[in-house]
Each structure stands twice: as structure tokens, then as C-alpha cells.
Amino acid sequence: MSQKLNQEEKLQNFINGEWLQPENGAYADVTNPATLETLVQVPLSGKEEVASAVEAAKKAQKEWALVPAPQRAEVLYRVGLIMKERKEYLSRWLTMENGKVLEEARGEVQEGIDMAFYMAGEGRRLFGQTTPSELKDKFAMSVRAPVGVVGIITPWNFPIAIATWKSFPAIVAGNAVVWKPASETPVMAFELAKIFEEAGLPKGVINVVFGSGSTVGEAMLEENDIRVISFTGSNEVGRGIASKCGQKLKKVSLEMGGKNAVIVMDDADLSLAVEGILWSAFGTSGQRCTACSRVLVHDSLKDQLEERLMYEMAKLTIGNGLDESIKVGPIINQKGLEKIKSYIRVGNEEGAKLLAGGYVLENGDHKKGHYFAPTLFTDVKADMRIAQEEIFGPVVSLIPVKSLEEAVEINNGVEFGLSSSIFTKDINKVFAAQRDLDTGIVYVNAGTTGAEIHLPFGGTKGTGNGHRDSGLAALDVFTEWKSVYVDFSGKLQRAQIDVE
Ligand SMILES: NC(=O)C1=CN([C@@H]2O[C@H](COP(=O)(O)OP(=O)(O)OC[C@H]3O[C@@H](n4cnc5c(N)ncnc54)[C@H](OP(=O)(O)O)[C@@H]3O)[C@@H](O)[C@H]2O)C=CC1
Ligand SMILES: O=C(O)CCCC(=O)O
Numbered sequence: 001m002s003q004k005l006n007q008e009e010k011l012q013n014f015i016n017g018e019w020l021q022p023e024n025g026a027y028a029d030v031t032n033p034a035t036l037e038t039l040v041q042v043p044l045s046g047k048e049e050v051a052s053a054v055e056a057a058k059k060a061q062k063e064w065a066l067v068p069a070p071q072r073a074e075v076l077y078r079v080g081l082i083m084k085e086r087k088e089y090l091s092r093w094l095t096m097e098n099g100k101v102l103e104e105a106r107g108e109v110q111e112g113i114d115m116a117f118y119m120a121g122e123g124r125r126l127f128g129q130t131t132p133s134e135l136k137d138k139f140a141m142s143v144r145a146p147v148g149v150v151g152i153i154t155p156w157n158f159p160i161a162i163a164t165w166k167s168f169p170a171i172v173a174g175n176a177v178v179w180k181p182a183s184e185t186p187v188m189a190f191e192l193a194k195i196f197e198e199a200g201l202p203k204g205v206i207n208v209v210f211g212s213g214s215t216v217g218e219a220m221l222e223e224n225d226i227r228v229i230s231f232t233g234s235n236e237v238g239r240g241i242a243s244k245c246g247q248k249l250k251k252v253s254l255e256m257g258g259k260n261a262v263i264v265m266d267d268a269d270l271s272l273a274v275e276g277i278l279w280s281a282f283g284t285s286g287q288r289c290t291a292c293s294r295v296l297v298h299d300s301l302k303d304q305l306e307e308r309l310m311y312e313m314a315k316l317t318i319g320n321g322l323d324e325s326i327k328v329g330p331i332i333n334q335k336g337l338e339k340i341k342s343y344i345r346v347g348n349e350e351g352a353k354l355l356a357g358g359y360v361l362e363n364g365d366h367k368k369g370h371y372f373a374p375t376l377f378t379d380v381k382a383d384m385r386i387a388q389e390e391i392f393g394p395v396v397s398l399i400p401v402k403s404l405e406e407a408v409e410i411n412n413g414v415e416f417g418l419s420s421s422i423f424t425k426d427i428n429k430v431f432a433a434q435r436d437l438d439t440g441i442v443y444v445n446a447g448t449t450g451a452e453i454h455l456p457f458g459g460t461k462g463t464g465n466g467h468r469d470s471g472l473a474a475l476d477v478f479t480e481w482k483s484v485y486v487d488f489s490g491k492l493q494r495a496q497i498d499v500e
Helices: 047-064 069-085 087-098 102-122 161-172 187-199 213-222 235-247 270-286 299-314 334-350 364-368 404-412 427-436 473-478
Strands: 013-015 018-020 027-031 038-043 129-132 138-146 149-153 176-180 206-208 226-232 251-255 260-264 292-298 353-356 375-378 395-401 419-423 441-444 479-487
Touching: 013 047, 013 187, 047 149, 047 176, 047 206, 047 213, 069 087, 069 102, 069 161, 069 187, 087 102, 087 187, 102 161, 149 161, 149 213, 161 176, 161 187, 161 226, 161 473, 176 213, 187 206, 213 226, 213 235, 226 235, 226 473, 235 251, 260 270, 260 404, 270 292, 270 299, 270 395, 270 419, 292 299, 292 404, 299 353, 299 375, 299 395, 334 353, 334 395, 395 404, 404 419, 404 427, 419 427, 427 441, 473 479
Parallel strands: 149 176, 149 226, 176 206, 226 251, 260 292, 260 419, 292 395, 375 395, 419 441
Antiparallel strands: 013 018, 013 206, 027 038, 129 138, 138 479, 353 375
8 A cells, every 4th residue: 555645735525425615715724733734724614515515415315314224334334445445544644633643543543444344234233123012913113213414523632433433323324424523633534535435425425514613513503404413522512512402402412521540459460550551641642531630549559650650651752653663642732732731730739749741842853743741640639620620631640549439439529421440350349340430431450541333432420411422322323213003903903092
């Protein structure tokens, strides 16, 4: 496969199977966070493009829903094959537009490939239920029906994986999609739209409209024909979307923030725990909603764990993720960097002890990108802001605990409930923890990140609103249950009349 990256000067919207410039002719630069170079330009579309995309989707969906599900699935299967063939190309572009290191970018693209094959399999199932009727000569069943046109709004931190978690189940279930990708990372959306086109998805089944959240995103919420909005992003934006969708009685699926904890019990394999913490705290420079942001360590291991973490953190190489030797890439933009810096000030003011990092890397090779040193606070109290609020950067806080019960209480004592983890060799503690940790995802002897596509992804409390991406649960977002009764008695039977 050619390693040559075909940089496009200007990306185009993909509406009704056509590649279109924005009507207003407006574009914004897309910047590589590792170098601050301009990569491409992205359209700043307006409401008109959203209206055209919805119109196209509405028309296409009627036909698409009539295509037998196994045939819809075949298109997704071809999408998976093309993604696989293009994995290296996509991964390099992902690193360039998002900053995550190549190894992680490859993992993210692989997740999209896995999702394509997984959901292609669902096209041969999409099971409903049959249920014995109360009445004689009557058949009762429920089937999954597509909802129609769905809107998906995705974030910059997983620009291809999260898009596949949402669009693939929507498409296999017979919906048509209007997708607004994050403005920071449009290249993955552009490339995925090209792949859909090459895989033979009929025109209008997926439509990609580039533009700002406040224009394109808001316009999608206003469109009556979009019946579902599936959103991943910040808590603030998600809450606004929920209330607008509530007004219009649109179904909305929200995946938002996290304040995830790794619990290290006194019997833990410490080397494994250190590895798990490093990966989940500093992978993607901590810009994962599942990132490990708190470590709840048993008193007896606290000193050792601090020492081991500092030793390993000092070895982390920071820089442009296209270089295979780099382990930690840049922060997405200046705003992200400022947010992280503000939390370092907060931590210091709150009296936490800064053991490592805590600064922006401004010298030498790093001077052009947005880089922040992996940071470790210790002696953190559970109620400090650095232990309560999402930082979205490479900052981790150590909180000493005396027991599993205390660790569970601290884990659960935050606004969010996405992911948690426990390192222990005690099977009783494993089962107690998985029951008591109030998060949508629980890891045992692994860090807090690394979700796979065959299980539901999402969280409790402030992380979301009860819906899930990925796994079979994703189909619940994009389908309605339709109950069908077939009466073959030849007479009018009424269930609500006492018929013995
Ligand atoms: N729980 C989960 O599954 C995950 C949660 N996240 C969370 O996402 C956040 C980081 O992502 P980030 O992209 O900054 O989040 P944002 O909420 O700012 O943006 C997410 C998406 O929403 C769009 N958007 C912004 N404003 C509006 C609006 N008013 N109406 C409709 N759409 C809008 C954005 O567009 P634009 O880019 O144009 O602003 C982007 O496409 C973190 O807080 C993180 O925790 C991230 C990944 C996974
Ligand atoms: O954290 C995220 O933003 C999505 C990735 C999920 C994972 O790594 O488990």
C-alpha cells in the first residue's frame, strides 16, 4: 500500500452521493496539533447543507429500508475490507489530524474495521421476538424497525472509531444518516465517506456535513425529520442537546465525560498495575473519556507505586506521533492546553503534592506543537476539584485508601460513571468490585481504557442518559420495536374482552 498521503486542499461535504463545496464558500484551517501546520481546509457549511442532507437522507432511507438486511450488511462488510486495506493510510492521517501516536491510531482504525465486520454480522440476525398470543389462532411478534433519518455528532478524540460505533449500526438497521464530525478532525470523516461510496452504499444513505457545532449541529437539532440524535462529546454541549431534543421529542443518545479510577489493592501485581495506569492515564495524552484520572491505591503500596510511576513516566517519549519511538503525542489545541494548565494551578492551590510533570513543553523539538508533560499528583483528597472534575489531559491523581469499601465509595463519589478498574488477585474482591462500582464499564487487572466493539459502551450518572454505543445495545438506539399481531381465526377476536 502506498504510504503517500494524498493531502486534499479543500474537503467537501458529501450529500446525496455528491461531493459539494459549501454554498457560502467558507472554510477553516485544520491544524496538525503536533506541528501546528495546516493540513487541509474544512467547509464551514450552513443550515442549507443540513436541509439538503436531511432531504436526501429521507428519500434514500425509504429505499434502503426495503433492501434485505443481509444485503445492507454486505455493504458494511465491503466497508470493512476497504478500511482494512487502507489501515496504514487512515492511521497516519488520524495521527496527523488528532495527534495520537501511530500505535494508538492503528488501534483506533482497527476498532472501526472490527465494528464493520461485527455489524455486518448483525445484518444476518437483527433478531426480534415471537410471543405466544393470549388468543387462539393468533400470532404475536415484535420486529426491529428503523427509525428513519438519524443524526450523529462526533468528537475529535476518536474521530473514526466513535463514528463507526454510531453509523454502522444505524445503517445496517435500515436508517439513513446525517453526520456532523468534529471540526478539529474532519479528515477521518471525509475518508470514511469515500469508503462508503466505494463500497457501493446508495446515495443519500450517508451524508456528511462539515461545519461548526453552533451552526451545523444546532441546525440538525431543529430538523423535524431527524428522529434520533446520537452524540458523543462534552457534558455541557450534551446537556444542551438533550434539552433541545426534549422539546422536539427526539430520541437522543448521549455519551459524555468520565472521571475514571484505577483501584490498586494490597495484593495487586504492581508491575501490571503500573503498566495499566500508564496506558490509560497517558494514552492519547489523557484525552479519552475513559482515561484514568484517579488512582485509588492501598496505603501499603502507595510509596512503591509513586516511585514506580515516576520512574516509568520519566521514560515516556513525547512528540510527534508519526515517529514510532514516541509514546505521548500532543494536546489537541491551545484551549485544551489552557484547561490542563488551569487544573495544575487548582491542584497546587488545593494542597495536592506535584510529583512529576505539571508544565507545558515549550522548548526544543516541541516548541511548535501543544505538548504537556505527563503529570502525577499525590496525597490528593477525594473531594478536591482535581479528583472530581474531568481534566482531559495527561494528569493523574493518587488517592490513598485503606480498603476496597473505601475505594468503591470514592470511585462512586463523582458526577460521572464511565469506566473503572481494579488490580487484585483476590477473586472475592473482583466480584464485589464489579457489582459495586457504579460505572458502565469495569476492568479487572487492566487499565480503564481499551473498550472493544462487541460490548456496550457508555456510562452511568452524568456520563450519559442510559443509552449505549457499540455491541448489540447500539441497535436499540437506531431501531424502534414494532409489535405485529396476525389473527388467522377468520373472526374479530378482541383481547380486552373476557374470552375464556
Ligand atoms: N463518553 C464518551 O463516549 C466520550 C466522551 N467524550 C467527551 O467529549 C469531550 C471532548 O470532545 P469535544 O469534541 O471537545 O466535545 P464537544 O462537546 O465540544 O464537541 C463534540 C461534538 O459536538 C459538536 N457541537 C458543539 N457544540 C454543539 C451544539 N451547540 N450543538 C450540536 N453540536 C455541537 C462539536 O462540533 P465542533 O467540533 O464543530 O465544535 C463536535 O462535533 C470530552 O469532555 C470527553 O469526555 C469524548 C469521547 C468519548
Ligand atoms: O475514551 C474514549 O473517548 C473512547 C475510547 C474508549 C476506550 O478507550 O475504551
